[in-house]
Amino acid sequence: MDSLTQIALGSAVAVAVVGRKSSVKKAALWGAVAGTLPDLDILIDYGDALSNMVYHRGFSHALFYLTLISPLLALLICKIHRQMPLYRHWLLAIWLVLITHPLLDTLTIYGTQLALPFSNHPFAVGSIFIIDPLYTLPLLLGLAWVLWRGKRALAANTAALVFSSCYLLWGLAAQQHVLQVAAKQPVSSEARVLVVPTALNTLLWRVLLVTEDAYYEGFYSLLEKNSDIVFQRYVLDPELYQRYQQHPDVQTLAAFSQGFYALEQQGEQVVMTDLRMGQQQNYAFSFVLAAEPGQPVSRLPRQLQLAETVSWVWRTLTGELSAANQLPRNLTSPDAESEPDRPAAAQYSSH
Structure with missing residues (x-):
């Protein structure tokens, strides 16, 4: 998905997990950072245009590697904000942000190598376009409301996540229907x-x-x-x-x-x-x-x-x-x- 969507999803997930225990703004900020990290592999030049296409969404989108770095990133956040008692909450939040990024990408048609280093198969469902306002806008609205109103509006952020997730399910169902028509x-x-x-x-x-x-x-x-x-x-x-x-x-x-x-x-x-x-x-x-x-x-x-x-x-x-x-x-x-x-x-x- 596009960068704005991944930032919105990362922030929304982090706020939902740790927003009640820590600062909502801190959660949104670190969720945005973690939601952006996997796409930084686009800065790597693999030698030619074909390689750059094929290796994008590779190791940086692998569930195994993202799980490995989650404890380190959560530890860094806790050290910066002196919130070691909340380590488990931050660990869960960062892990969920990191893995939901490639899982969402997998629903596009590009191809996401989730199973590295065990397999380089490019998983691609193709049930959502790389930019879809009906998925992204609810996340942005929920975030805006919770950042404005604070912890009193956490329910709005949760509702936005639920709506966007249901929209993904709708896309999968619609795709299956069209596949039946095509067949x-x-x-x-x-x-x-x-x-x-x-x-x-x-x-x-x-x-x-x-x-x-x-x-x-x-x-x-x-x-x-x-x-x-x-x-x-x-x-x-x-x-x-x-x-x-x-x-x-x-x-x-x-x-x-x-x-x-x-x-x-x-x-x-x-x-x-x-x-x-x-x-x-x-x-x-x-x-x-x-x-x-x-x-x-x-x-x-x-x-x-x-x-x-x-x-x-x-x-x-x-x-x-x-x-x-x-x-x-x-x-x-x-x-x-x-x-x-x-x-x-x-x-x-x-x-």
Whole structure:
């Protein structure tokens, strides 16, 4: 999740655990610090763009390592504030703040390596977008109220945590519903299926189907009664996959994306893309494959057009656009029409 959300969650958890025993402001401050710590790994340069993507949310998000450092951080806090009698309370608070950070990240689609050092599997549920106001705002409001009113308002902070947690459960339930709808589409019988929310909400969902020779992208709104999904079909080149399947960088991305990736020949370059994050023509992570294994991998720049994306989501949810519609052209790459080597696209109706 985004940094503001992790700060809000960390502060809210710390206030809930230790706010009655210690100062509410101290609890909120140290909760924010501990809630930020795991994401500091983004400052580490692992050598190239692909490695930076794959190793982010690695050891700093591992439950084992976070559990190990919790006693030390709690001890430091108690020494600074001379609150050694409250050590057990601070230990519980800091441990919960540290582990709820990666657990929340796991509900996004990026991938969180919770089980290091025992496994480097990137756990990714994909039931919430990386930024979702309906999750974050209640936490901020509860914190603001308790910081203003003090311990008399601890119930507001607790209520905000409960509401936000229930919202996460709602996201999981909504995702399962959309997965059931996606499973009824004819092409899904021979495809790997991925369902993730679109930007800032859990009502409009992106459905991705990947087969051996193509992938399909469609959208489904929970506000629409129609269960049909209209997909855009993008052709893959099996020979390209065969040629590069042993390339270490391709194997790395394939494992990290859990098979939801694409290879494209663009002129003299081979581009590999993580299909889970972003949408067609505006993916978050695309890389130029190095000519020789071992050479640094470069990342293609992305034009992030959040305002247009939010507008499209809103117009779709309010019925102005059908969920079957793809993103408007101004959300696609400005060179899309002049790139003859991009995959061919065709509309595919599920019924």
